[in-house]
Amino acid sequence: MTRAGAEGATHPATAVPPAQSGGPAAGPAAASAGSAPLLRFEGVAVALGGRPVLRGVDLEVAAGEVVGLLGPNGAGKTTLLRVATRVAHADAGRVLVGGRDVASISRAALAREVAVVPQDTQLPFPFRAAEVVLMGRAPHLGLLGFESEDDVERARAALARVGIAHLADRSLLALSGGERQLVTVARALAQDPRVLLLDEPTAFLDLRHRVEVLELLRALAAEGRGVLVVSHDLGLAARFCDRIALLAEGRIARVGPPSAVIDPAALRQVFGIDAQVVAGPDGTPIVLPRSASGC
Ligand SMILES: Nc1ncnc2c1ncn2[C@@H]1O[C@H](COP(=O)(O)OP(=O)(O)O)[C@@H](O)[C@H]1O
Ligand SMILES: [Mg+2]
Secondary structure (H helix, E strand, O other), X not given: OOOOHHHHHHOHHHHOOOOOOOOOOOOOOHHHOOOOOOEEEXXXXXXXXXXXXXXXXXXXXXXXXXXXXXXXXXXXXXXXXHHXXXXXXXXXXXXXXXXXXXXXXXXXXXXXXXXXXXXXXXXXXXXXXXXXXXXXXXXXXXXXXXXXXXXXXXXXXXXXXXXXXXXXXXXXXXXXXXXXXXXXXXXXXXOOOOEEEEEOOOOXXXXXXXXXXXXXXXXXXXXXXXXXXXXXXXXXHHHHOOEEEEEEOOEEEEEEOHHHHOOHHHXXXXXXXXXXXXXXXXXXXXXXXXXXXXX
């Protein structure tokens, strides 16, 4: 229901069949495709330190969809993700996951539905990468909290799917920022959520790994999950996202398919830059910034 066929040509990555569905995250999602949006922000307003940060945000992510959340530093992107996992409190509005208000779901149940790849992937202790990924299974463990063979296997498969099986025994403290980011993506996969929230997951990655992560997000969406990804990379977001939401000063300024949203007027309004936008060979908008002051 989410990806109009006509859009397919603009996003070739989506043509990849969900071939990896035997992976650790093969589970829950497909059944929900076609129903209510997996994730829905309704009029979410948040003030932090007495200052309004979000001023009434409405946004939906459907099953099968990758939505990019873009906007300048301080726009409120991280805060919006935090509201979805109840790390930040909404002063007004609400967030629904699978049609249920997150305020009414236990934290463990919410963690079975929603996984987060946070902006800051540091952990203060020298956990091994495999242990960190296994932590993604925590919301699924029984009363005693012991991991089963299945949990260990899912963690191993998540590492493999992200392409970092070779990092399994390395201490997180001894990894590069990009390698740590990939470990955190694998942890989110091991969690087997219906909704993935990723906060600048490609910020420290080289180009190949950026593309790999975005292709992985497309594959996860093709399994029927919903993905909301914060990024500063307009080009990659335009290429891999079904829709883009531009957040500015706590409000969604524009939302829609990349080619409808990314234009000079929006870039001026949201980022305060003067830029040219040209269509790539497949219609994907390409941003050519000209000046930060010419508007
Ligand atoms: N705990 C906090 N107390 C006060 N202000 C905060 C807090 N956390 C974030 N902010 C402010 O809220 C605004 C939005 O922050 P954030 O959501 O992190 O923006 P983004 O992720 O879009 O860069 C920023 O101006 C930031 O300084
Ligand atoms: Mg942020």
